[in-house]
């Protein structure tokens with residue numbers, strides 16, 4: 001399966017953001033990609049006070065409707081890294097979608113782990129001020145195999161991905177708006193670890209550059225194979241990078257090093 005991973009610099013202007021997405025989806029269709037993956041918060045990034053105003057109903061909101069049309073027009077899967085989904089007057093969900101080539105919404109995942117962190121002298125984020133966390137994992141069946149959905153900060157919680165792998169995932173989607181500072185330190189090693197330990201493809205579309213004044217994202221969107229090799233990586237800026245997923249690499253990784261089969265959970269499941 002050929003996938004296109006779109007790296008964006010999403011800002012507050014939704015129309016401009018959607019136009020950029022359309023341009024890259026069209027390019028991916030011309031390149032015969034079967035699936036494109038978009039980053040977290042692909043249609044809007046702005047000040048905290050504007051987030052809820054830009055949240056939409058799913059599937060009836062403008063962004064979902066537009067992307068459903070686009071998927072149908074180009075007969076491809078669109079993995080919508082995330083958009084703000086309306087919850088109530090106070091809060092939204094940070095929600096990932098999978099749209100199939102008929103233009104139908106086939107999976108929806110709400111970010112479970114919210115980015116509430118403070119690095120002294122560097123940055124502070126309190127995603128839970130504006131976002132309500134999701135409460136369940138979500139897998140989706142693709143022609144290539146099963147995929148597990150997640151978003152950004154979820155990457156730091158390996159138990160979610162192990163659960164997906166044990167439930168038969170071949171692909172882990174990890175769209176993000178990873179910060180530049182934490183990205184330089186942790187993005188690639190964590191992504192490669194998730195791919196290696198679960199012997200899955202990892203597809204990680206990221207935001208790049210400054211989206212909101214004073215806050216910058218790391219970019220480095222990538223596809224990693226089940227051996228942990230980075231097979232495709234976006235360069236600096238906005239753009240698209242492609243990779244061909246090969247089922248044989250999943251089989252060879254799992255046959256050569258059967259670590260998923262060699263687990264002994266009976267000895268450590270009691271640890272908390």
Ligand SMILES: NC(=O)CC(=O)C(=O)O
Nearest residue numbers: 115152153177178179182
């Ligand atoms: N932005 C996030 O949700 C996560 C992140 O930047 C990090 O974990 O670091």
